[in-house]
Amino acid sequence: MGLLSKKDSKLILDPLADNNPITIQVLGICSALAITAELKASIVMAISVLFVLGIGNVVISLMRNIMPSKIRIIVQLVVVAALVIIVDQVLKAFAYELSKTLSVFVGLIITNCIIMGRFEAFALANGPWRSFLDGIGNAAGYGLILIIVGFFRELLGSGTLLGFPVLGNPIPGELTGLYALGYENNGFMLLSPMALIVVGIIIWVQRSRNKALIED
């Protein structure tokens, strides 16, 4: 690796698979259930978390030596909340349409346990550059799972991807594509419990391919 040392690239690549925040560390499950009914929402959430976690990790890392340890959790919360609100305001002023799609996620980003988890576990003990890579890596690992879950839930639940019908027209009387053959959308896929089951299947597949991940 020319750009990154082996140790640094491990920071980015590890959370994508063998140390994934959702499937291995089991963090960030709440938002993975809440917003993955549509692929678009999953992608928007993935990008938002990438941004907040990348910058937030750097800020916390820079403050790690002056931060009083007794109130560090509150300081971390304030940093995330301030970042998210500033981003939200800037989007409202300059990209209003996008901000409307995002507004749902503002609260979810602040409470996302991956963010607090990375601050506590990594940024408090490492320098800004390594913290930045760690933040990007973990957010990407989180986003990857989100997008996989969103893909299957939207496809099987609504028969669309990013809002475009891909399986045909499901309106009674004008059936085309798969629907004409008797296929029906599974409305259950749109409800949160199915996200848990999809995440469960991902965990199962991942661990059966890599036995080292299985705990006793």
Next chain:
Amino acid sequence: MENKTDKNSYTILFAIGMVLVVGALLAFTASSLKPAIYENVRLEKQQNILYAMGINDNDESSAVFISTDKAPEAFNANIKEQMVITVDVDGNILKTQTRDEYFSETKEEPYLIDVKKEQANLKAGKPRKLPLFVGEREGQTYYVAPIYGKGLWDAIWGYIAMDKDMVVRGAYFDHKGETPGLGANIKQRFFMDDFYGEHLLTESGVFKGINVAKGNADPKNKDKTDNEVDAIAGATITGDGVTAMIKSDLKLYKPYFDNLKNSN
């Protein structure tokens, strides 16, 4: 060994400093961006009202507003009058003002009236201002009224365009935080378009509203006089919210439409 960052005095000073810095930063961002945000909100209301009366850039399946640079011009060209009807608690009309009368009294555009605040006024026993936008397009007159209510998680709102017999001629719904894929679908065309042609009154002329009904016997919505549209599966509470806001807000316009009929 005790660290200097573990001392109580340092902790308190740090906390105060942090609050001051973050507070100032947020206040600065908010106040410097306020005009731009306000402008966006203003244009969006114009787009919403125009959307309800059928002026939009819809493609085959998705709802698209007229672009923001064209919205003010289209708004001025198509909205002939912005009425403000003031009603008391019993629903009696106290006065009806035109846009110019209202503007000279309050220095406020009727389309920027805060519906939520007006609802609270009525609840507190005070008169409520009802904005009504009279638009004309292709020889047809549209009466567009704003509605506001509660969904499952947060606020939902919309604009309903009617003709003089209170038959729906267009609807626009939006929401603050309904579930994506479920309640959030109230702003999809398949739901909004269903309202077109629905009657708000019963055959005998009593106000009934439009029920977002589950297990509707008419899922393709052929019957426009049943006061029902088909609900979205999995979004019962959002649908009930739509039913409720249509009922409670549009009911108040009924006396105005009665007067309109009688004066002709």
